Amino acid sequence: MGVEFHEGIGQVMQGLLLVDTAVLAVEQLGLNLTFLTDALTNLLTIVAAGLALAFGLGDRDVTRNVLAGYYARDQFAPGDGLVVDGEVGTRGYWDRTRKHESV
Numbered sequence: 001m002g003v004e005f006h007e008g009i010g011q012v013m014q015g016l017l018l019v020d021t022a023v024l025a026v027e028q029l030g031l032n033l034t035f036l037t038d039a040l041t042n043l044l045t046i047v048a049a050g051l052a053l054a055f056g057l058g059d060r061d062v063t064r065n066v067l068a069g070y071y072a073r074d075q076f077a078p079g080d081g082l083v084v085d086g087e088v089g090t091r092g093y094w095d096r097t098r099k100h101e102s103v
Contacts, residue, residue: 016044 019040023033056063076082078093 023037023040027033072091076091078091080091082089082091
C-alpha cells in the first residue's frame with residue numbers, strides 16, 4: 001500500500017493487543033483492574049484525538065481542494081467557460097472509468 005511506517009504501526013498494534021490480553025487474563029484471576037483499563041482507555045483516546053488533530057491540521061489544503069472541487073462540480077456544468085486567475089478554460093467532467101476533457 002506504500003505506507004512506509006507499516007512496521008511501526010504493526011508493533012504498536014501488537015503491543016496494544018498484548019496489554020489488552022494481559023489485563024483480561026488478570027481480571028479473569030479475580031483482580032479488579034478497572035483503574036488500569038480506565039487509564040489505558042483515556043490514554044488511547046488522547047493519542048487518537050492528537051493524531052486526528054494533527055491529520056486534520058496537516059491536510060487543510062487537501063480538504064480545501066476536495067471541497068472546492070465538490071462545490072465547483074455543483075456550481076458549473078461540463079462545458080461551462082471559466083476564468084481562474086486570468087486563465088481561460090472550460091470545465092471538463094470525469095466519469096468512473098476515464099477523463100473527458102470537454103463536452
